[in-house]
Amino acid sequence: MYDNFFELGGDSLLATQIFSRLKQAFFIDISLEKMLSYQSIAQLSEVIQNEIQPEEGKAKTHYYCSFEMKMGDEIITIYITEEEYRCQGLPDGAINFNIL
Incomplete structure (x- = not known):
C-alpha cells in the first residue's frame, strides 16, 4: 500500500491504464500528471478521496446524486453531477444511491 508503483515494476503504460480505470470507476477528472506524482496506493487514495468528496462548507447544490x-475498510460517499450520472451511470459496487 505504501510501496512505490514504479519501484515495483510499474511503467507509464500500466499507469495510463490505471488512470483510465480510476476515472471511470470514481467519476473523477484527475490529471495523469497528478496521478504520476502520487506513486503509492496510500497517496493516490487520498487524492481520489479529495476529488470525490465536496470540500467542507462547500454547497453540494451542483451535484445531482450521491x-x-x-x-478498503471504509465506506465513502461520492457525489456526481447529472451529466456524469447520465453519461456513465453508477459504478459496480455502488450502494445507498440518493438523488439530491
Whole structure:
C-alpha cells in the first residue's frame, strides 16, 4: 500500500491504464500528471478521496446524486453531477444511491 508503483515494476503504460480505470470507476477528472506524482496506493487514495468528496462548507447544490462505495475498510460517499450520472451511470459496487 505504501510501496512505490514504479519501484515495483510499474511503467507509464500500466499507469495510463490505471488512470483510465480510476476515472471511470470514481467519476473523477484527475490529471495523469497528478496521478504520476502520487506513486503509492496510500497517496493516490487520498487524492481520489479529495476529488470525490465536496470540500467542507462547500454547497453540494451542483451535484445531482450521491452514492456510497467501499474503499478498503471504509465506506465513502461520492457525489456526481447529472451529466456524469447520465453519461456513465453508477459504478459496480455502488450502494445507498440518493438523488439530491
